[in-house]
Amino acid sequence: MVHMTEVGTVCQGLAGDHRIAGRGTIPRTAGDGPNGQNTGPHARRQDPLHAPCIHGFEPQSPPQCIGEHSTATIPARVVDFSFTISPYQAMHHITLSCLTAALLGASASAQTTPGDTYFSLAITENSHNHVGAKRLFLDFEPSGSNTTPDANLGRVVSRQTGAGSITVDGDASDWDPAYLTTIHGLVQNNYPLSEFIDAVGTDLTIGSAWNSNYVFFVVQWEDAGHDASTRIKKWIHGDQGGGESGWNQKVHTGATAGAPNSAAVNATGHTLSGAESEDRVFFMFPMTDSEGNFADGGPGCAMYCHPNLLEDVAWQNYTGDGVVAMHTNMAGDEADIWHWKSARTEPSGHADDKFLVHALGSASGRTSDNGLSAYYGNDASGANPTSMHSSGLSYTGDRLYDVDAVPYSGSALSGDQIPRYISRAPAASRGDVIAHAGFDPATGRWTVEFVRLLTTGNIDDHDFLGAAAAPPTVPLIASTSVSAGQSKYNSNCAGCHQGTGAGLPNSDNWIFPRVQRASGSLIQKAIATVPAMSWLSISEKEAEDIAAYLQTQAIFLPSHSVTVSIAGTSDAAASVTSIPGGITCPDTCSAEWVDGTQVTLSAASVPGYSFVGWSGPCSGTGDCNFTLTADESVTATYAPACDLVVYCTSNSNSTGSVANIEFEGSCAVSNNDVTLVASPVPNGQMGMFIYSDGLRDVPFGHGRLCLGGGGTSIYRIQPPVASGGSGAFVSAVDLANPPSASGTITPGSTWAFQCWYRDPSAGAPGYNLSNAGYVVFD
Structure with a gap:
């Protein structure tokens, strides 16, 4: 623990001079590096004289803060709270930003009692699903007040406390239990069919305190998976159980036997997809609220941060990440x-400070405060992560600080791992909120503590010294009825969204989207913002009851994969697309849909190639249509187009043009995919394609006969064809069934083709012929 007492140390760091207000000592305890040691080039800085200087910052004077993003002078005064830094954080890694230094030293305006306010609280369990309370009330009470918390009204009492009475260290033993409020957190945001484990209702304990300068919070809960979840999207090399190779993000670990998430509706009976995520705590405080969402009986954050169901993917079991409209x-x-994020912000000792603004539709309104974030991505660079720990590929820790990050090198072995995010000190307003957490693996409980100035002076932060909100009178919804929700849903919603909430899709999109396992907040949001639902009159309690029913609807149907390959060409124009959407091969050549999905695959035309056809559940050269009942592998085969050599030109017909002949399909006899086309020709007339292995050029009717030279035979391709209104004759040629044995087309043979047709409008003799061309068959 470091108890900051006075300004007196200036710390010079990587991004400029960071003056940390204070002197103190750090106990020589085990570090939080690998195996508990304090390692690295600055491990020597365990001297108490260097304690406030984070990772190699050397004491200087005078006390001031000259940073990358701001310049501020820290007044010399007593700082009135304590915080704890482990030696590994303090000596080996950056935990305090320039702005945090200002926070620790800057004085807030004096006020007897801060302004009461409504707020929202949610916790997230290793995914984007979360539980919490969309509307709570923060009641600031002066010292000596007898007001106590009221879970029924969602009243959280923030008690006035003395200087140094709270240590921000992830340990709640210094909080008075009488001033802690326990509420039952309801599901606030489930994806309709999520690739993560569903949220489950969770008891949340919250406390708050304040003094003349700061506001404090503590949040405690039992983690649904009994897992600290510090490996978000971590790079893992080799097989993780699904046949992976090379570097891939850590696959989702699924539910934990005996933990609360094992009771989630979608925890068993199907495979969860997606990468490992992290645990989180989410606070929302209103700054400007013209709608009155943060008021007595208001919907709170329910109006702000819930999925856009129309972006859910029809015919698939998983929605994934990209459908939240916040x-x-x-x-x-x-x-x-x-x-606060267990993997990304906890290493720096902060919570990410952001704010929410107006946007439309599925656009995001989440905006970062000014300054540097506490982390950045360790993205892939080619086949490998960009960075690794300086100690090499044998490093197995879940944290990678920027001072330890070096460019990737070496040859990875199966099981090697590298953190997906790199930690650093946040700067400016982005680093306003200090947070420290503790996780108890024996009970699976988190304790997360927060502290921030009552007023930061930043326009992107809630001012706790603002006007006080009126106290609550409307009780918090803490219990639900599945049976009441089912009855209300069946009478108001089932006609559109179907009896189980499965939705009503067309071939590729939603007519009425899937609502299985939706939250009450999502229902309130939809009624308020979707015109087609504005007629519904559903109370907050009824919305939560409907949600309680929908959250029992798992309906994870058996699903199957479709894998497409393209053969015969590497031309970039060769492609296969699917309905429902999901396959755009060669970019994305596989997709997974639920049992019974009607799938259509379409092959694009490619200049210089003919489409030979499909293998797998389809044949022929048209679209591939099938009902998905098992995994399917489909090959779309192309072949170089035949070179039809036009050697004989006929005469114009009554359309004013000469009918040209076209050859579509492959030169390979074995493919038997030849189609002949002659155009333009008169509408509504009959015609017939003919062929021969002898060539000539003589007048015939209104045109010229180009076949049958040297006494060779001319063969008729049956049946005759009609031009109808298209101005063209089209005939599919069955090479396997010639009109006679002597007319059999074999590999290596050369045959000429022409079209004879009626043309009475041209006068006697009333018929003509197209141009003629020959093909050498393979």
Whole structure:
């Protein structure tokens, strides 16, 4: 623990001079590096004289803060709270930003009691599904007040506390249990069919305190998976159980036996997809709220941050990440966001400070505060991650600090791992909120503590010294009825969204989207923002009851994969697309749909090639249509187009043009995919394609006969064809069934083709012929 007492140390760091307000000592305890040691080039800095200087920052003077993003002078005064930094964080890694230094030293305006406010709280369990309370009330009470928390009304009492009475270290033993509020967190945001484990209702314990300068929070809950979840999308080399090779993001670990998430509706009976995520705590405080969402009985964050169901994918079991539409609904409305993340912000000792603004549709309104974030991505560079730990590929820790990150090198072995995100000190307003967490693996419980100035002076932050909101009178919804929800759903919603909430799709999209396992917040949001639902009159309690029913609807149908390959050409124009969407081969050549899906595959035409046909569940050269009942592998085969050599030109017909002949298909006899086309020709007339292995050029009717030279035979291709209104004759040629044995087309043989047709409008003799061309068959 470091108890900051006075300004007196200036720390010079990587991004400029970071003056940390304070002197103190750090106990020589085990570090949080690999195997508990304090390692790295700055491990020597365990001297108490260097304690406030984070990772190689050397003491200087005078006390001031000259940073990359701001310049500020820290007044010399007593700082009135404590925080704990482990030696590994303090000596080997950056945990305090320039702005945090200002936070620790800057003085806020004095006020007897801060302004009461409504807020929202949610916790996330290793995914984007979360539970919490969309509307709570923060009641600031002065010292000596007898007001106590009220879970029924969602009243969280923030008690006035003395200087140094709270240590922000992830340990709640210094909080008075009488001032902690436990609420039952309801599901706030499930994807309709998520690739993650569904959220489950969870009891959340929350406390708050304040003094003349700071506001404090503590949040505790039992983690649904009894897992600290510090490996978000971590790079893992080799097979993770699904046949993976090379570097891939860590696959989702699924439910934990005996943990709360094992009772989630979608925890068993199907395979969860997607990469490992992390645990999170999410606060939302209103800044401008013209809609009155953060008021007594208001919907709170329910109006702001829930999925756009129309972007859910029909005919698939998993929705994935990309369907959340988070923004305020009115121009000018804004909300402050604190987002603690177990893998990405905890290493720096902060919560991510952001804010929410207005946007439309599925556009995101989540905006970062000014300054540097506490992490950045360790993206792939070619086949490998960009960076690795300086100690080499044998490093197995879940944290990678920027001072330890070096360019990737070496040859990875199966099981090697590299963190997907790199930690650093946040800067400016992005680093306003200090947070530290503790996880108890024996009970699976998290304790996360937060501290921030009551007022930061930043326009992107909630001002706790603002006007006080009226206290709540409307109880918090904490219990639900599945049977009441089912009855209300069946009478109001089932006609559109179907009896189980499965939705009503057409061939590729939704007529009425899937709502299985939707939250009450999502229902409230839809009624308020979707015109087709504006007629519904459903209370908040009824919305939560409907959600409680829908959250029992698993309906993960058996699913099958379709894998497409393209043969015969590497031309970029050769492609196969699918209905439903999902396959755009050669870019994306496989997709997974539920049992019974009607699948259509279409092959694009390629200049210089003919489409030979399909293998697998289809044949022929048209679209491939099938009902998916098992995994399918489909090959779309192309072949170089035949070179039809036009050697004989006929005469114009009554259309004013000479009928040309075209040869479509492959030169390979074995493919038997030849189609002949002659155009333009008069509409509504009869014609017949003919062929011969002898060539000539003599007048015949209104045109010229180009076949049968040297006494060779001329063969008729049956049946005759009609031009109808298309101005063209089209005939599919069955090479396997010639009109006579002598007319059999074999590999290596050369045959000429022409079309004879009636043309009475041209006068006697009333018939003509197309141009003629020959083909050498393979």
